Amino acid sequence: MRTFTNDTARKILANEISVETLLHQYPEYQQEVLQELSVLKNTRNANLIHAIIDKYSASAKMANHKISRSGFNEKTVNAFLPNVIKARFALHLLEQLNISASSKTSAGNVKFNLWDGMILQKLLFKKGLERKPVSLGLFRLCWRILLNRKILMPLVNKKGIYCFYSKPLINELSSLIGDKKCLEIAAGDGTLTKFLNAKNISCTATDDYSWKHYIDYPAFVEQADAKTALHKYSPEVVLCSWPVPKNPYEKHVFKTNSVDLYIVLGTKDPAVTGDFDSYYSADHFTMEFSERLSSLLLPPSSENAVYLFRRKPVSS
Template sequence: MRKFTNETAKKIMANETPVEAMLKQYPEYKDEVLRELGEIKKNTGSNVVQAIIDRYTASAKIANTKISKSGMNEATVNAFLPNIIKARFAIYLLEQLNIAVSAKTPDSNVRFNRWDGMLLQKLLFRKGFERKPVSLPLFRFFWRFIKDKKILMPLVGKKGIYCFYSKALIKELSALAQDRKCLEIAAGDGTLTRFLNEAGTTCTATDDYSWKHYIDYPAFVEKADAKTALVKYSPEVVLCSWPVPKNPYEKHVFRTDSVQLYIVIGTRNPLKTGDFDAYHDAGQFTMELSERLSALLVPPSEDKAVYLFRRKTAAQQ
């Protein structure tokens, strides 16, 4: 059994130790998690993924409670801290493996026909995989002519792209941000921040670079985990697009006193995006699923969602 110092345990429990560092320090736990994740190869259904996430999350919560109540007792720390480490590994590795919980990823030889590829390139991208704000009228007109609609998102998902932002959505988000200090967490390639800045909203993009094997991070995306970025910038408005399900970072948004508005772009399905436990525990914030803003995401889907979390006024509390 590994032995952990109290200092090490406190840092891990507070999510202050980067997952990348822990993967190198505790390879035996990584191997254990990977063996269980291997079950996904046998069954790509969402139930398997959710079962794995739920098991590790529940185990971590129990471990955290046991250690805290023990007063950092050495035996208790050594017995239960591995469960917290493995839970962080599971979420991280699921993200890194880019597992699609709602559909099978197409084989590598699946491609758009020339017509579909040409239309979608013009509608969605500036060049290569560099996205552009999408014209909704043009998209809605041409989308009906795309033959293989179902393979679009699984294909671009390999590049860390899970939605496209319409010009109308960017305009609405800019209006919500107003002139307030704005921060994007888990920003990926920074597309959303880039669009907001082009629209006149000053926003800072940050990411912990955990997807560096999949995403080419531009220089303007600052390397910082969400907790660090929130402390550094004390933003009034925070955005996050496609947060990892049951992630360890969104809870810090609701604990940051400066935040007045948190905008989440994702889905209605807790299996796919977002820390819904943190959403429902955010007692100082109201939660709104904006159907109007959700309809401005591309391509159209009943599953896509834009959530607005507003800090409650004194009268609402």
């Protein structure tokens, strides 16, 4: 059984500790709550959802009352505080139901059940379809219990979303880039650049806006084709996530003298991503498939690939 200090108990009861922090500190409650919520896997019954919300709310209220009445007695705190923590996690997840239940394909005939939608909305998105860096541990826990995970990518592809970025992947890319000037080409909605900027990486997102009928381009994504952007910024590092197969723009990366490192996030299949003809003919660069970085792209797939192209040293 977990033991809690009075100071910790007071902060939890006063909601002074975030749900994310609680889950990091007490990960054993994640599995318990997900198992308790598994009744929602095959239902769209709003009354059942409200009943579960009421159950968790009542449990937390009773626990709060008993702990306060006991004067924060050690045995009472240890017995009832877990109910408060689990209730906060469960209610936080259940709040996402109204958004997640409306996820549909363009054909309108496939959508997530409430269970899958709730978990994926919380796991992958900040709000709506705005992606967030994904906790790898939480992803691995949740991914295996989803019922219809195969429909995730078809649902989001039409919005220009082809992968999700784990927190460890963002950290490793940040270490690779360091203090070098970085440019993202064909950036789409600029998600990758935004995550790197949050890590104090100097990266500029650019795109030619050719997918404006699918993607809502934010203001920070500069409208420029790859050749123009490379000439304008003379970057040392270039990024491209899910480049179009046989595209006409990646070849310009290898022709830009300032570029020392080119990082491609995509797949091993030339029919799905990337200009492999340019990859194989880039005589001034080495080409490395990074198994480690590829494993940090989500959802997991044996086809995921992160390639690192490093400029060869000039022979003396």
